[in-house]
Amino acid sequence: MTLKNRISLLVSLLFTILFGLASTLIFVLYSNFRKEEFRDRLEIKALSNIKLLVNVKEVDDQLLKMIDQNSINKLYDEKTLVFDSNYKLIYSSIDDAKINWSIDDLKYLQKHKTFFKQQGNYEVYGVFYDTKDRDFYALISATDDYGQRKLLFLRYTLVISYIFFTCICWVLTSFTVKKAMNPLSSFHQKIKNINENNLDTRIASKSNKNEIDLIANEFNFMMDRIEVSYQKQKEFTAHASHELRTPLSRITSQIENIVADAKTPVESKSFLKTILSDVNQLTELINSLLVLSKIDTKSFQNNEVHRIDEILFSAIEKLNKSFPDFVVLFEIEENDNLDTALEIKGNKNLLEIALSNVLKNACVYSDNKQAKVKISTKNKQLIISILNTGKTLSETEQKNIFQPFMRGENAKGTSGFGLGLRIVQRILNLHNATITYTSTDINTNLFQLFFHL
Secondary structure (H helix, E strand, C coil), X not given: CCHHHHHHHHHHHHHHHHHHHHHHHHHHHHHHHHHHHHHHHHHHHHHHHHHHHHHCCCCCHHHHHHHHHCCCXXXXXXXXXXXXXXXXXXXXXXXCCXXXXXXXXXXXXXXXXXXXXXXXXXEXXXXXXXXXXXXXXXXXXXXXXXXXHHHHHHHHHHHHHHHHHXXXXXXXXXXXXXXXXXXXXXXXXXXXXXXXXXXXXCCCCCCCCCHHHHHHHHHHHHHHHHHHHHHHHHHHHHHHHHHXXXXXXXXXXXXXXXXHCCCCCHXXXXXXXXXXXXXXXXXXXXXXXXXXXXXXXXXXXXXXXXXXXXXXXXXXXXXXXXXXXXXXXEEECCCCCHHHHCEEECCHHHHHHHHHHHHHHHHHCCCCCEEEEEEEEECCEEEEEEEEECCXXXXXXXXXXXXXXXXXXXXXXXXXXXXXXXXXXXXXXXXXXXXXXXXXXXXXXXXXXXXXX
């Protein structure tokens, strides 16, 4: 899970839990408030009835029933019972509601003065009233229909609000975090695209010093040091290659002169030819390293337009000079836009080196000294396919085929240093092109070069 998604998830979960706890707390507090408020109403009503019976001589139980029935404080399904000190019922309201009571309830009231309990949908309040002459016990039962409706309304309101605002929170959190993390996403994309050809890439940082800007500044400082080190390495390779080419050229010339001398014994000539072959391989390695060190994105210019088929023919012609027995079967796909597609912007010499290396690779590792070259177009791409028959590479070797000094099992017995395809890839990268290798069939190797039109 990405950091962006993790932050969105954690913030949304935190808000969901907090809002859920807040809604629950509000509901519980209001439920307790309703219960206490209804208890107070029951208490007032019970004490009022007792006081009317005790203190007003003109009020008897029938008159009290009429007063109670027409009172503005009448409760829903109200039932009132009043007992004297001998637990004898002296007053009962005319409602049909019933109160489940026992002598133990009245004894409990005498000891604890009040109680409040739930009986089904009814809430019952009991109170003990002590006067100088007599003691009274009152039980009053009713349902808080009005309060329950408000409590139910509050419950539905909290549930719907919880679901609605939770969904809003998840959406807004995801959007806000995504927007806040955009600089980091851009940072990641630029880092992902950095390779040896664009080490001059830097991350733009704003004036405000937040964490991302601090990381960007440190990254830019690191890239400065890497670029300097890389340039020094390339300069060293180029200088060393130049310095080594001169003595090697002298050695090659001297050996060739000795071999050409008629006075040189045959055995010595054979020995010197072996040495000359090794020197030529060493010279080829140095030339390859020199080419790699000169391939630089900064100094590369690709404004010139060249026809890729002409460059390919030139590469084939030069290859035939070194390998006269090698046969190239050429095919070009017919297309109305082919002439335009064959025009490629880039460096002619570098493109010729790239095509020559791929063709040479097909020649060296071919089992019949033959290769097929086809030019075609597909999905706005110019494709050059080079196919030959011979030993193929394993899956592990295919993954590393474009790494420097990489040689597969099929390279045993052949000369080379494993730099040719690396040079091809570097040159094609400069031209926004790519190269792939596939083994289409048993003993079949296929290289494809893709140029974007």
